Amino acid sequence: MNASARGRRAAVTLKDLAAELGIHVSTVSRVLHSDTAVARGAASKATAERVRDLAKLRGYSPDPQATSLRTRRTRAIGVIVPRLSDIVLATMYEGVEEAAAGSNHSTFVMNSHDDLEEQRRKAEIMLARRVDGLILGDVHAGSSLVDDLTKRHVPFVLMNRRYPGFPSSTCDDTGGGRLVADHLWETGHRSVAIIAGEPYASTGVDRTAGFVDRWHELGGEVPSHRVLPSRFDTEGGRRAGEELLQQVGPAPTAVFAVNDFAAIGAMGAFRAAGLVVGQDIAVVGFNDTSLAAQLPIPLTSVRSPMLEIGRAAVGMLRRVMAGEEVDSVRHTPELFVRESSASVAFARTEADVAQVQG
Numbered sequence: 590m591n592a593s594a595r596g597r598r599a600a601v602t603l604k605d606l607a608a609e610l611g612i613h614v615s616t617v618s619r620v621l622h623s624d625t626a627v628a629r630g631a632a633s634k635a636t637a638e639r640v641r642d643l644a645k646l647r648g649y650s651p652d653p654q655a656t657s658l659r660t661r662r663t664r665a666i667g668v669i670v671p672r673l674s675d676i677v678l679a680t681m682y683e684g685v686e687e688a689a690a691g692s693n694h695s696t697f698v699m700n701s702h703d704d705l706e707e708q709r710r711k712a713e714i715m716l717a718r719r720v721d722g723l724i725l726g727d728v729h730a731g732s733s734l735v736d737d738l739t740k741r742h743v744p745f746v747l748m749n750r751r752y753p754g755f756p757s758s759t760c761d762d763t764g765g766g767r768l769v770a771d772h773l774w775e776t777g778h779r780s781v782a783i784i785a786g787e788p789y790a791s792t793g794v795d796r797t798a799g800f801v802d803r804w805h806e807l808g809g810e811v812p813s814h815r816v817l818p819s820r821f822d823t824e825g826g827r828r829a830g831e832e833l834l835q836q837v838g839p840a841p842t843a844v845f846a847v848n849d850f851a852a853i854g855a856m857g858a859f860r861a862a863g864l865v866v867g868q869d870i871a872v873v874g875f876n877d878t879s880l881a882a883q884l885p886i887p888l889t890s891v892r893s894p895m896l897e898i899g900r901a902a903v904g905m906l907r908r909v910m911a912g913e914e915v916d917s918v919r920h921t922p923e924l925f926v927r928e929s930s931a932s933v934a935f936a937r938t939e940a941d942v943a944q945v946q947g
Contacts, residue, residue: 601647609647610639621649666696666906667715670726670749671703675821677848677876677895678726681749684899685724692907694721701727703787709734716743722906728752729789744910748902750791756915758902760893762792765922766799766845768891769873772924773843774807776931778871780839782815784829784846784855790821796847796875796891815841819851826854834862842870843930849874849881849890856886856929871930877923887927894920 603621607614620640643649666689670678682698689696699715701708708727712734715723722744728735728751735755738745747757773781783800786793801811817832819825826846833855834840846852852874856866864870866886874881877892901918908915 601644601649603649606640606643606647606649610643612636612640616640617644663719663721664694665718665720666694666722666724666903667712667718667720668696668698668724668726668748669701669708669711669715670698672700673698676878676880677893678749680895681726681899681902684896684901685748685903686899687896688900688903692903694903703727703729703789705729705732705734708732712738722746722910724748724902724906726750728755728791730791730794731789744906746902746905746909746915748898751795751917752791755917756905756909757917758898758905759791759917759919760898760922761919762795762922763799763802764919765875765891765893765924766796766801766847767803768922768924769796769845769875770800770803770807772889772926773845773871773873773930774804774809776843776871778843779809780841781809781811781843781845782817782833782841783811784819784826784844784848784851785816786819786821786847786851788818793818793821793847796845800845819846821848821851823850823854823857826851826856827858828854830855830858834858840864840870843873844870845873845875847875849876849878849888852888852890852929853880853884856884856888867928867931873930877925882925882927884929886929889927889930890925892923892925894922 603614603617607617610617616636617640620637621644668682668685670682673679673682686696699711701711712723723738725745725747726749728747735752747755749759751757751759781804783797785797788794797816804811814836817829819829829851833844844855846855852872856872859866859870866872872888874888874890875893876895877890881888881890897920901920905915905918
């Protein structure tokens, strides 16, 4: 045996750990390969702690290929999002990756670009790679994919967007819309518009519905022509903002955009038309991305707990994979008021805004 071979330490095995602890190798295996703190029926809590402590001390590392063959699991989670370039989805995926690593799972993510055929194709690619489960961040209203996956007994949960009847980890989007309505009403606005996002996404639908319902409760009205669908990006927000300004009659004194980037695009349209955001027209966004507070006119926005949404999705998926019934989780939003809508002193009447436009 040469010097380098003698210098290498042999890998610690389950048998080595069992012999040192004086327990059966199957007990060691069940403890170290269980997702729970104490493997069901494997050992007492004290024994499980001894096993894990010794495994850590001796530097035991399971063979992923052997584990996959034994359990028929890859300990891999597939994640599908519309586009990872979106900071909201990227932050949620950070939460997914963090929580997955904590339970010894690997993750990989693919973009669907919010296209139904791409969603299905990417799901099939992931299933062909034998992932243990899926986290879908791009579900569409009316999509058949969730029903198909259920029929095939594929473990999955939803993240970011909800779909009735399936477990999801999302922001309480309806509640977030209500927060915006309360804020704009309290600052004196009565003429408002909504840049509502894509009609197939529960995020925009729920945020819009929450705002409109609360506005009605307060005694206000939101005319149907003042609710504009848009893409969830700056270009979509700019186009919606331009459309608002082109409508017959005075412009609204406040605009709620259901996404920060759409809000930023709308702010650009208003500035190009000679309006000063925060003085001539108020703007509120949603998600409170890191950019919101750094704008020349800081954007009022509803903060969505994006990291926690991702973390919770992993915990939910692990329970689904274990055969448990799982309820949806709605994470609490919080409104952060900034200069774009901060003061009642800036709330002008429709006639004031029309004068600025003219």
